[in-house]
Amino acid sequence: MEEAIRKARVLIEAMSWIQRFRGRYVVVKLGGSTLDDQTAVDSLLTDVVFMAAVGMKPVVVHGGGKAISAAMSEAGIVPRFVAGRRYTDNKTLQIASHVLVEDICQSIVDRISRNGARSTGLHFGTENVLTAEKLTLKDETGQPIDLGHVGTVTDVDVDTLVRVCSTGTIPVIPCIALSEFGHRLNVNADTAAAAIARALSAEKLIFLSDIPGILTDRSNPASRLSHVTGNQVRAMIADGTIAGGMVPKVEAALDALDAGVRKVHIVDAAMPHSVLLEIYSDTGVGTEIVT
Numbered sequence: 001m002e003e004a005i006r007k008a009r010v011l012i013e014a015m016s017w018i019q020r021f022r023g024r025y026v027v028v029k030l031g032g033s034t035l036d037d038q039t040a041v042d043s044l045l046t047d048v049v050f051m052a053a054v055g056m057k058p059v060v061v062h063g064g065g066k067a068i069s070a071a072m073s074e075a076g077i078v079p080r081f082v083a084g085r086r087y088t089d090n091k092t093l094q095i096a097s098h099v100l101v102e103d104i105c106q107s108i109v110d111r112i113s114r115n116g117a118r119s120t121g122l123h124f125g126t127e128n129v130l131t132a133e134k135l136t137l138k139d140e141t142g143q144p145i146d147l148g149h150v151g152t153v154t155d156v157d158v159d160t161l162v163r164v165c166s167t168g169t170i171p172v173i174p175c176i177a178l179s180e181f182g183h184r185l186n187v188n189a190d191t192a193a194a195a196i197a198r199a200l201s202a203e204k205l206i207f208l209s210d211i212p213g214i215l216t217d218r219s220n221p222a223s224r225l226s227h228v229t230g231n232q233v234r235a236m237i238a239d240g241t242i243a244g245g246m247v248p249k250v251e252a253a254l255d256a257l258d259a260g261v262r263k264v265h266i267v268d269a270a271m272p273h274s275v276l277l278e279i280y281s282d283t284g285v286g287t288e289i290v291t
Helices: 002-021 032-036 038-053 065-074 090-114 158-166 189-200 230-238 246-258 274-279
Strands: 025-030 057-062 119-121 130-138 144-156 170-174 176-178 184-187 204-209 227-229 263-268 287-290
Touching: 025 038, 025 189, 032 038, 032 065, 032 204, 038 057, 038 090, 038 170, 038 274, 057 090, 057 158, 057 189, 065 090, 090 119, 090 144, 090 170, 090 176, 090 184, 130 184, 130 189, 144 189, 158 170, 158 189, 184 189, 189 204, 189 246, 204 246, 204 274, 227 230, 230 246, 230 287, 246 263, 246 287, 263 274
Parallel strands: 025 057, 025 204, 057 170, 119 170, 130 176, 144 184, 204 263, 227 287
Antiparallel strands: 130 144, 176 184, 263 287
C-alpha cells in the first residue's frame, strides 16, 4: 500500500506539469553515443510515447555520426574531417543517407510503434521537412573551405509537421536535408533540432547527452548546473568552462531561445527516464537553459 501511495504522489506532482504542457511541442534530439545504447534508446522512446499520451506533441530529431563512420569503415572509406566537420563526398553522402534514413530512422519509428504510439519518418523518401543550403566555412585567411555535401538548414516545413502531429503521430526526422534543387545535404543534428524547435515555437528543446548537463567542472558530475540563463552560458563559453563538443550544442540552444523557444534542456541519456524526470518533476535531473 505504501508503494501504491508513493506512486500516486508522483502522479499528482506530475499533474500540474502535464496540464501546463498539454498541446505544446517538444523537440527531442537523439544522437552520439546514445544511439549505441539500445537500453537507453528504449527508455528515452518510452518517455517520448508517454509525452504523446498525455497530450504533448513530441518531435524526434536524430543524428548518427558513429554509425556512419562504422558503415564507411566497412566500405573501406576513411572518414575525413575538415574544420571539425565530416567532409561529405558522393560516396559518404550515399552511406549517410542509407544509415540515417533506412537504418536509424526506421528503427526509431518501429520502436515507437511497438510502444503503442503512431510514428512516421519525415525525410527525402517520404515527406521532406528540412530545406538547406550548402555550408561553406572560411579559413584563417578568409578563403572558403569546401565541406562537400554539407548544409545548414534554411527552412522547415511547419505545415507538414503540424499536420502530422495533429493526428497524434510522432515525427522522426533524420539530419539529411534537401536543397532547393532537390540535392541531399548532410546537416548537423543539433542545429537541425534547434531550427525545428524555432519553427514550431516549441515549449521545450531537449538535447540528450553523454553528460548530465552543463558542468562547472568537466571532471565532476556533481558540478552540474540545474538552471542557467543564456547570458551565463555565453560567459561560460567565453571563459572556457563550456568547451569542445558541448559548444555547438549550447550555441544551438541559445539560437533556439533567441527565436522564441521557451526552454532548452540538456540531460543525461544514460539515466533511465531522464526526459520525464526533467520535464515532469519539481527538481529536474539535467540543465535547464532559459533566456
